[in-house]
Amino acid sequence: xxxxxxxxxxxxxxxxxxxxxxxxxxxxxxxxxxxxxxxxxxxxxxxxxxxxxxxxxxxxxxxxxxxxxxxxxxxxxxxxxxxxxxxxxxxxxxxxxxxxxxxxxxxxxxxxxxxxxxxxxxxxxxxxxxxxxxxxxxxxxxxxxxxxxxxxxxxxxxxxxxxxxxxxxxxx
Amino acid sequence: xxxxxxxxxxxxxxxxxxxxxxxxxxxxxxxxxxxxxxxxxxxxxxxxxxxxxxxxxxxxxxxxxxxxxxxxxxxxxxxxxxxxxxxxxxxxxxxxxxxxxxx
Amino acid sequence: xxxxxxxxxxxxxxxxxxxxxxxxxxxxxxxxxxxxxxxxxxxxxxxxxxxxxxxxxxxxxxxxxxxxxxxxxxxxxxxxxxxxxxxxxxxxxxxxxxxxxxxxxxxxxxxxxxxxxxxxxxxxxxxxxxxxxxxxxxxxxxxxxxxxxxxxxxxxxxxxxxxxxxxxxxxxxxxxxxxxxxxxxxxxxxxxxxxxxxxxxxxxxxxxxxxxxxxxxxxxxxxxxxxxxxxxxxxxxxxxxxxxxxxxxxxxxxxxxxxxxxxxxxxxxxxxxxxxxxxxxxxxxxxxxxxxxxxxxxxxxxxxxxxxxxxxxxxxxxxxxxxxxxxxxxxxxxxxxxxxxxxxxxxxxxxxxxxxxxxxxxxxxxxxxxxxxxxxxxxxxxxxxxxxxxxxxxxxxxxxxxxxxxxxxxxxxxxxxxxxxxxxxxxxxxxxxxxxxxxxxxxxxxxxxxxxxxxxxxxxxxxxxxxxxxxxxxxxxxxxxxxxxxxxxxxxxxxxxxxxxxxxxxxxxxxxxxxxxxxxxxxxxxxxxxxxxxxxxxxxxxxxxxxxxxxxxxxxxxxxxxxxxxxxxxxxxxxxxxxxxxxxxxxxxxxxxxxxxxxxxxxxx
Numbered sequence: 001x002x003x004x005x006x007x008x009x010x011x012x013x014x015x016x017x018x019x020x021x022x023x024x025x026x027x028x029x030x031x032x033x034x035x036x037x038x039x040x041x042x043x044x045x046x047x048x049x050x051x052x053x054x055x056x057x058x059x060x061x062x063x064x065x066x067x068x069x070x071x072x073x074x075x076x077x078x079x080x081x082x083x084x085x086x087x088x089x090x091x092x093x094x095x096x097x098x099x100x101x102x103x104x105x106x107x108x109x110x111x112x113x114x115x116x117x118x119x120x121x122x123x124x125x126x127x128x129x130x131x132x133x134x135x136x137x138x139x140x141x142x143x144x145x146x147x148x149x150x151x152x153x154x155x156x157x158x159x160x161x162x163x164x165x166x167x168x169x170x171x172x
Numbered sequence: 173x174x175x176x177x178x179x180x181x182x183x184x185x186x187x188x189x190x191x192x193x194x195x196x197x198x199x200x201x202x203x204x205x206x207x208x209x210x211x212x213x214x215x216x217x218x219x220x221x222x223x224x225x226x227x228x229x230x231x232x233x234x235x236x237x238x239x240x241x242x243x244x245x246x247x248x249x250x251x252x253x254x255x256x257x258x259x260x261x262x263x264x265x266x267x268x269x270x271x272x273x274x275x
Numbered sequence: 276x277x278x279x280x281x282x283x284x285x286x287x288x289x290x291x292x293x294x295x296x297x298x299x300x301x302x303x304x305x306x307x308x309x310x311x312x313x314x315x316x317x318x319x320x321x322x323x324x325x326x327x328x329x330x331x332x333x334x335x336x337x338x339x340x341x342x343x344x345x346x347x348x349x350x351x352x353x354x355x356x357x358x359x360x361x362x363x364x365x366x367x368x369x370x371x372x373x374x375x376x377x378x379x380x381x382x383x384x385x386x387x388x389x390x391x392x393x394x395x396x397x398x399x400x401x402x403x404x405x406x407x408x409x410x411x412x413x414x415x416x417x418x419x420x421x422x423x424x425x426x427x428x429x430x431x432x433x434x435x436x437x438x439x440x441x442x443x444x445x446x447x448x449x450x451x452x453x454x455x456x457x458x459x460x461x462x463x464x465x466x467x468x469x470x471x472x473x474x475x476x477x478x479x480x481x482x483x484x485x486x487x488x489x490x491x492x493x494x495x496x497x498x499x500x501x502x503x504x505x506x507x508x509x510x511x512x513x514x515x516x517x518x519x520x521x522x523x524x525x526x527x528x529x530x531x532x533x534x535x536x537x538x539x540x541x542x543x544x545x546x547x548x549x550x551x552x553x554x555x556x557x558x559x560x561x562x563x564x565x566x567x568x569x570x571x572x573x574x575x576x577x578x579x580x581x582x583x584x585x586x587x588x589x590x591x592x593x594x595x596x597x598x599x600x601x602x603x604x605x606x607x608x609x610x611x612x613x614x615x616x617x618x619x620x621x622x623x624x625x626x627x628x629x630x631x632x633x634x635x636x637x638x639x640x641x642x643x644x645x646x647x648x649x650x651x652x653x654x655x656x657x658x659x660x661x662x663x664x665x666x667x668x669x670x671x672x673x674x675x676x677x678x679x680x681x682x683x684x685x686x687x688x689x690x691x692x693x694x695x696x697x698x699x700x701x702x703x704x705x706x707x708x709x710x711x712x713x714x715x716x717x718x719x720x721x722x723x724x725x726x727x728x729x730x731x732x733x734x735x736x737x738x739x740x741x742x743x744x745x746x747x748x749x750x751x752x753x754x755x756x757x758x759x760x761x762x763x764x765x766x767x768x769x770x771x772x773x774x775x776x777x778x779x780x781x782x783x784x785x786x787x788x789x790x791x792x793x794x795x796x797x798x799x800x801x802x803x804x805x806x807x808x809x810x811x812x813x814x815x816x817x818x819x820x821x822x823x824x825x826x827x828x829x830x831x832x833x834x835x836x837x838x839x840x841x842x843x844x845x846x847x848x849x850x851x852x853x854x855x856x857x858x859x860x861x862x863x864x865x866x867x868x869x870x871x872x873x874x875x876x877x878x879x880x
Contacts, residue, residue, distance in 0.1 A: 103189030
């Protein structure tokens with residue numbers, strides 16, 4: 001077993017573990033932090049799969065995203081600290097079953113599909129970044145621009161939705 | 173069968189299952205969003221694994237990951253906007269209480 | 276304004292005035308009748324000087340309406356005017372207590388003017404109209420006390436009987452006008468042959484109805500339901516007289532076979548109704564039956580070919596019979612009844628009235644020198660002179676005998692016995708009217724030669740007739756006074772009291788068949804109605820079946836489709852809870868369900 005396989009297994013296990021913790025703890029704060037750790041572990045997983053740019057990007061994005069999410073947790077949850085031991089779940093058995101079925105199906109697909117020849121060498125980080133840049137500003141430029149416009153639209157729309165209704169004063 | 177690819181895919185499958193469970197079982201809008209984040213994260217793991225072990229020369233795969241990240245961001249932004257509006261209107265984001273869309 | 280028109284219009288305008296003003300009805304009525312009387316007498320005087328007058332009014336094209344004053348019509352008009360005026364004088368007293376005087380006097384005057392129109396009419400159309408009008412007026416008068424029980428049916432019966440007999444007059448008039456080409460009565464009198472026979476017989480039917488001849492005599496007795504002045508007028512100079520007047524006016528036209536029929540009908544009537552009068556327990560009904568009987572005698576005279584005798588008897592009878600009725604009215608007021616048993620001895624209480632009544636009764640019986648003697652003598656002489664003397668003379672003598680008998684019986688019933696009486700109002704007026712009429716009844720006989728000269732006809736003279744008539748009258752009086760009616764009539768009495776109804780009379784011979792026909796028609800109509808309804812119902816049921824097919828077939832299919840869709844939607848609706856986690860679960864489960872077959876396909880291939 002190579003070192004790469006070990007790290008993939010380790011960080012995968014970590015991210016899955018923290019993902020489970022997200023829904024196991026009663027404290028919202030801890031949930032948000034667990035998700036942050038899970039995503040960070042994923043970033044590390046990407047790094048160990050030699051996708052350096054994506055790994056770093058993942059860690060940076062998820063750090064900010066999850067901290068924002070933690071703030072919202074505290075804002076919106078009835079019991080952010082989880083001290084009340086409140087059960088915040090429902091239809092638990094169906095959810096469990098669905099989760100297991102999805103997991104089993106995905107594993108089955110991963111195991112039983114013939115993935116063909118596996119590349120042993122990946123391009124180095126500089127080459128990767130160069131290729132990605134050429135890709136972004138070349139063949140996939142339209143998609144990239146569309147994604148940028150879409151995220152801008154989403155930001156404006158989210159702000160508009162979140163703004164309090166303006167009371168109009170009629171001058172008479 | 174490459175052990176690294178299998179490990180990565182199993183990791184993705186596990187994250188996907190956990191995310192499904194979370195999205196279905198949680199009552200809070202923000203927690204449901206966390207479940208969705210996990211599902212999307214599982215997709216990213218798979219995409220990165222496929223790039224690394226099947227098509228290391230295709231930059232489009234990394235491009236795809238970027239798009240999924242964008243989708244995650246958009247999901248977060250819109251989700252929180254809706255959450256704020258809902259909280260302002262009803263004082264809670266408990267989805268058990270939100271049945272306005274019942275047909 | 277001509278005298279003819281005023282004779283008719285004076286009573287009519289008085290009637291209208293009474294209806295408009297609603298006060299002083301008696302005075303206005305007397306005024307109107309008086310003016311009419313003067314006009315009629317004027318006509319008579321003119322006629323006696325040989326001056327006839329005529330009034331031609333616009334009528335149907337080529338058939339103008341005519342009013343003529345010949346000696347005959349002027350005489351009849353005067354008779355009507357005199358009798359009606361005296362009756363009105365009497366009625367002023369008689370109706371003093373009644374609350375509906377305006378209606379009474381107005382109707383009575385209307386009646387008088389209609390009768391004047393009838394006697395003065397110079398053409399058939401006007402005569403028909405007047406004939407109908409007196410029918411209507413008599414209906415109104417007989418039914419005057421319409422609130423009392425039996426009065427309405429009596430009025431209706433009188434109207435219906437005379438009306439149905441009137442059909443004979445209508446057809447006769449049509450025949451006459453068609454054959455003569457003119458509606459002028461004087462011209463149509465020249466008709467002869469079959470038309471004359473047919474018209475004569477049809478006229479006889481109308482006369483039988485109007486003058487209450489057997490077998491149509493029943494209604495007259497029932498008509499006693501009206502007030503007594505009405506009875507007096509009906510029986511003397513107006514309604515009943517119309518029939519006899521019609522025959523007297525048309526007598527020159529009638530062929531011998533018709534004359535014989537008329538004579539036999541009249542003879543039978545005089546005997547039959549005489550017997551009825553003899554058995555009658557009610558004074559007014561007795562007098563009514565006697566009216567039929569006397570008119571029967573007049574018909575006998577016409578049948579014997581001497582209408583003048585009939586006319587004289589008509590005149591004498593008018594005065595006599597109205598006197599009798601007026602006297603009976605006084606008795607009725609005294610005792611509040613007209614039954615002879617209730618009236619027993621009333622003559623002693625009211626001797627003067629009874630004296631007048633008795634004089635009139637003797638006049639009717641034919642005792643000289645009262646007027647009835649002369650007219651009856653003329654009739655018997657006429658029958659003896661006719662070709663069918665054995666039949667007609669014996670019938671006339673039987674009638675005379677019966678007249679004496681029932682009048683004597685009435686006098687005896689009124690004189691003997693005793694009862695309680697009470698004072699009555701208006702006796703002065705009633706006495707005045709009665710006195711006038713009784714005077715006429717006594718002295719009219721002296722006027723007969725003048726009438727003969729006026730009309731230019733001589734009556735046959737016959738001493739045998741005088742002897743026979745007088746002995747029959749005296750015998751009748753003796754029989755009636757001395758022998759009780761039960762003995763006199765014997766087994767005939769109950770039958771006579773029923774009006775000699777032949778096996779049920781009218782009810783059997785006319786009413787039941789008429790009702791039967793009506794019932795048959797009703798049955799037929801019902802069945803027709805049922806048939807039409809059945810067709811309609813069939814159509815309805817076809818329509819309903821088509822409708823059901825439409826509703827349950829085509830509509831049902833479409834509706835069930837729509838209902839199925841709606842039901843499906845309702846079921847699908849339950850999936851939509853609106854809750855996010857539910858929707859998510861549905862999504863996941865659905866995805867799984869989609870993937871399972873995909874997996875299976877993947878594994879197979």
